[in-house]
Amino acid sequence: MLTTKASKNIPVSKSTLSFVTRFIWNDNNTLKTTKRDQPPENEVLADALNLLIKPSSTTTSKNKQYSYNQKYKPSLYKSLTKGSISEQFNTDNITKFDYKSDKHQHINDMFVNNLIFGLKSSKLDSSKNLNHSALLKLNTNDLSKYIKNVKDEHHLLEITQLFINHSKVNIRFLTDILLNKSVLNLKALPINLESMTPIHGLNSEDMIKLQIILLKKHHDLKHPINVIRNLKSNFNKIYLPLIEQQKLSPFYERIIWRFVFEYLKQFNEEYYIENLNNIKTSFLIWESSTYNHIKQVSSQILQHHTNLNKLQILFLKIAQSNNLPAQISDLKRISMKYKLYNISSSINDENSRKSSYALINDLEKYLVTYSKDNDQFNSLLEELALYRIEYIKDAFTSQFKEFDSLNKILEFNT
Incomplete structure (x- = not known):
């Protein structure tokens, strides 16, 4: 018998009572389960924004160790500021196991650089597949073309060292190296160019030619003091006597005249045309003259x-x-x-x-x-x-x- 305040005593059957009891029980369980299993609102939003990443089945031992000590609680704020859960694990916890110092990192970098240097030494130009052995076997013209096409100063320094080690240095080789625009630091070359100390493979005449090539190189590098120093040391004692004896080729003589008139400015073109009195030298002076002096030099030669x-x-x-x-x-x-x-x-x-x-x-x-x-x-x-x-x-x-x-x-x- 079921009695309520709103109604009088109403007889209820046993089957009806069982149905009502079963309904109330199931409904309470459903509500409790739904509420317990339903994720919080911030997790739902994070999942919708694809900020959460499902944990991989192949987690590392460090991740497992961390999961045992700390239970993961998803947070939209952490996901936005620190990234996904895997990124948080990597940055916040795994990095604490890395005890590398700056000193160790520097040693590792040196080791890698030395390794790369060794690999490069076997192939100076991968596009042409020229190793050291093939480079040493090139004839003079092919070697000259190869050096002119090299754009890396490190490669040029390495080639120079290679030819020094194999006693293959000559004036043509050094001229091609020095006149390459990629060579900017002359002190980095494995050879002393400034002194007149003999270089293996170069005779006394070649050493003079090398000093003349340095005139142009210092000019190209915008080192006027070095050009002036070279001319004052060598012009009257070495260069001019060779010109008078006609022992220099036009290539080297033109270089001398160009920088004599540009840097020394002791005597003009007319002085040397009259005093040297040589048609070859006069025309080479004309070829070395600047635009402003061409007409004057032409008239002087004719006269x-x-x-x-x-x-x-x-x-x-x-x-x-x-x-x-x-x-x-x-x-x-x-x-x-x-x-x-x-x-x-x-x-x-x-x-x-x-x-x-x-x-x-x-x-x-x-x-x-x-x-x-x-x-x-x-x-x-x-x-x-x-x-x-x-x-x-x-x-x-x-x-x-x-x-x-x-x-x-x-x-x-x-």
Whole structure:
């Protein structure tokens, strides 16, 4: 019998009472289970933002040890500030087992650098697969091309040390190394360049050439004091006597004249043209002169040297004109290409005729190209055209005379 305040005594069957009891029991269990198993709101939000990472099945022993000592409680704040649970474990707990000091790290870095250095020493250029053995077997021209293409100063220093160790150093090799723009620290080279102490593989003449190359290198590195020191020590005692004796090649002599006029400034170009009185040196001085002095030097050569041939005179007349800097550069290239100091207008030698024909053609192209910017070039172009006709006429006349002489010899023999 079930009695309530709102109702009078109402008879309830036993089956109904059992059903109600079962319903209340199940409902309470469901609510308790749902409430117990349901994650808190901050965990749900973190999971939705993909800030929580499920623990891996292959956790490390350190992670396991940490999980035994501390129960994980997800927190949205920690997830946002410190990262996921795995990142928190790695940064907050695992790192405490790392006892590396700065000193140990420095030793490890040195070891790795030495290892990398050793690996690089076997292959200086991976793109060409040139190891030390192949590099030592290269001929002079191929080695020169290879060195010019190297852009890493460390590689160049290593190559230098390699050739020193194998006694393969020569002046061409050192010139290619020094003139490479990637070589910036001369003191890092495994060889003393500043002193005149003999270097194995270089004779006394090579040592002088090396000092001349250093003039250009110090200029390129913007070390004017070193250039001046080199010139004051060597010019009057060594360089100038060799120039007077014509024992230096044009390449080295041009370097000397360029920096003598730029740095020493004791005497001008006219002084050396008159005192040395050598056509070759005069043209090399002209090739080394700056744009502002070209016209003056050209006039001085024409006035001082009275034994110039017609092609040399025409060339210097062109140089006397009001040329622009770019035009002067082209004219210098022509002078170096044909060695104007040694050009011959002889019609009896085949090689001289070929050189003269080629020079006339290049000068004609030069005048035609720049005639629009210079009115003086039109009259010089006419003078050059007349000379071409005379030269060809003389050449044919000379050949006909040779044929006549040959025919007379054949007729006499028959």
